[in-house]
Amino acid sequence: MAIASTSSSSAGDDFSRFTSRRIGAGTGRDRVRTVAWNLDGRRLAAGGTDKSVRIYLPDKDVRSGTECRGHTGDVSCVRWSPVHPERLASVSTSGQDKGLRFWDIRQGSKPTSVVETHGDNITMAWSPDGRYIVVGNTSDRIVWIDVEEQKVVKRIDKSVETNEALFSHSGTLLTTLCHGEAEITSFPAGELVHKVVLSDMPATVADLDPRGRYLAVGSNDTVVSLWETTDWTCAATSGVHDDPLRTCRFSHDGAYLATSAGGNEIVIHNTPTLSRAATISTTAQSGDALAWHPTRNVLAYTSGQDAWIWGAGV
Template identity: 70%
Template sequence: MAIASSSSSAGEDFSRFTARRIGSGTGRDRVRSVAWNLDGRRLATGGTDKSLRIFLPDKDVRSGTEYRGHTGEISVVRWNPTHPERLATVSSAAQDKGLRFWDLRQGSKPTSVIETNGMNITMTWSPDGRYLVVGNRSDDIMWIDADEQTVIRKTRMPKETNEAFFSHNSTLLTTLVFGDAQIVAFPSNEPVHSIPVANLPITVGDLDPRGRYMAFGSNDTTLSLWETQDFTCVATSGAHDDHVRTCRFSHDGAYLASSSSGQNIHIHNVPTLSEAHVLPVSGGAPADALAWHPTKNVLAYAGQDAWIWGAGV
């Protein structure tokens, strides 16, 4: 069934939205990551069954194409921001150290592999498509030049380090280091600013599509919104009862979706962070990953399985 288009998200009627499972289920295996590609035609998933799957939700949500190459569970899937058929994956398994690049036009195997330290749990791609930043459970951070297929920086961080994200022009990198959001110039690594967000580790962060706000979720259960001019906090939300697992802005920045270990996804209005909707996670498992469609108010999420939620899905 085709995904209905939304020309404006102002006053979106979420009550008309429905959820649909992607794929036919994988038994006891669990989906860990979901991601829409550049044009929104493809949805990629990865999880504990060690396979990358590519779906075409507008055509068929029941089956996808399987790609094999990992020896451990796939923890993060990210599409190249400049190409609709290229993507990268990493694994959280200690023995599966390879950052794998894929090109859907070149078969079902990775096109190249870059060795990392393993146990990878975060990955982000610069908007210009050239660089990736990968982080692992031991707080090792690697900067990778995707064009040259080389590692350009390795850093063992002194404190717990979680997600990172780039500015939209790829010249700034924000890394979540314990309770601070540390902003540096990229790739010179010159410090620009440090935002003291929380007294406990910040687990997740995102930059809104217009570059006006940054959102952070932390282990103190708080979700907060910060403006990017003076780096001041403009709103907070206590909707979650546990540490925030993920938060993602909608395609136009009007909404922010967030999840924790509870079985609800919260949709917040931006910039107030007031509650717009509460979405029960289908399948009864917490949502480990969220991804908004690049042009529509359609949300993909990973619970036990992968699901999409929107009008007409």
């Protein structure tokens, strides 16, 4: 079992009481690549190289989950609806599996619908009102999907490396990482509002804190940076990782930022200083995905063949 090492925490959490617990029984040689909590925090979805999406009830039975089949390629990203606790969507990194699949766990383990994209999908963001999904792929192509109409309504081909995209909490802005910059556009008009130079190297991952005050960014230069969204100045940086950042996620209250660079540890930072609050030592390579519980300081993460949760008394 993985245990967190601790230092002082500005939010007062006693991380010495936090432990990690494996979710599910593993999938042989397959790797878990994505995890996500649903709207009410009762369910955890995981997907990976076994081409399935599994739904777990972490507070009840963690030994097995409901297996949802429909993908023909590796599941690279899963996201729950922001407005409905039983609905979710998933995409595959496969060039042959081009479908954005929608699921409703009340209707069984098969997709309820499929919207064809261009494949090789690696990122996905769901607008706060549940109306749109933005999907990005390895060819730096972004598509907007209208969830209600079940169709692609816009395609954007970028000329530079393009990574994570995320919505503002109001849903009126979309921030996209384009090489070392953050491009902020109005949504759905798509007009450029602001551009922020973040790094000399590609920025790969980002997250917006729950109040919308800070944008956290991880890049290929191994640095984590925190940007104030009022004047777009850099509030803090951290160089605790030795490799390019793989993911960064704020806790539900914004007090902490979890980051990973694909090694055998996940770092929990205090915000806004980015000082180290705790370290989670993982049993296998981590870093594909992190997801904080929507109301508690419980972190789900991927590590090798399994999904794990870390918290007090989990």
